[in-house]
Amino acid sequence: MARNKRKRKARKQRQLKRQLQQLQRVKVTPIFPPFSPLEPPVDAEAKHFERNKLYQGELNVKYDDNVTVLERYISPQASLLHRCDKCGTTFYGKPSHMLGRDYEKHLCGVAYGATDRTRTAYTSGYNKTKIKDTSKQREKKFKEMIRNGYYYKQIASELKVYPKIIKDYFISEGLI
The missing domain is CATH 1.10.10 (Arc Repressor Mutant, subunit A)
Incomplete structure (x- = not known):
């Protein structure tokens, strides 16, 4: 029994040595160009503008140029960061919801999250404080x-x- 364990251990060590030798033979080339600290800062909106043209065009039609997408469009079900110029809020929304049914779209000043497909309350001035029971x-x-x-x-x-x-x-x- 102990003899088999020693053989197994020796075999594992030999395999490990071979793997290390193969790794040393392989030359790793960098995929990305080296980082240059002299590059100008990239504006997030301008960076994704080219990729988001189609989606932004549909948003402009639905929201009259008031809603801007701030992140790169990935898929209809991915949550993306948007900004509404009309009400000044920055919010996350799925493209399928933003362009979908009327009860799923962004409404300025209205809170999200109702389960019965209606909005629950208005966000402006909705800071009710609970009365403490002394x-x-x-x-x-x-x-x-x-x-x-x-x-x-x-x-x-x-x-x-x-x-x-x-x-x-x-x-x-x-x-x-």
Whole structure:
């Protein structure tokens, strides 16, 4: 058994040596030309303009020259970065959605993401802040619910607390 392991190990070492010798014989040529730090910076819009002519033309027809694609067109299902000059937003969208059905296209100032094929809310001025429930307000609500005859499970679900806490309180106060 040990003899077979030694043979196997020696064979693997010989194979590894042969592979290394073959790699040393192969000359690697660079695929890309060497980087020159003196090249002028490339404008992202100008860089992809030639490749995106057809897609940009269809966008111009649909959106009246307001939406510009900022990345290279890859396929209809690839998410690309777009910019709307009308509303000033930069957003990701799939070309099939941008040029597809009316409920999938970009609408200025409207939020995305509704499941029923309608837009949920307008983005401009849509910064609603949640009203924090302070401990005094919760205590007042708790006492009011006790006065109105709520069960401890109903109070717990309304206040989003563990029901055993409310039950223990009811037992200590003699309500149960």
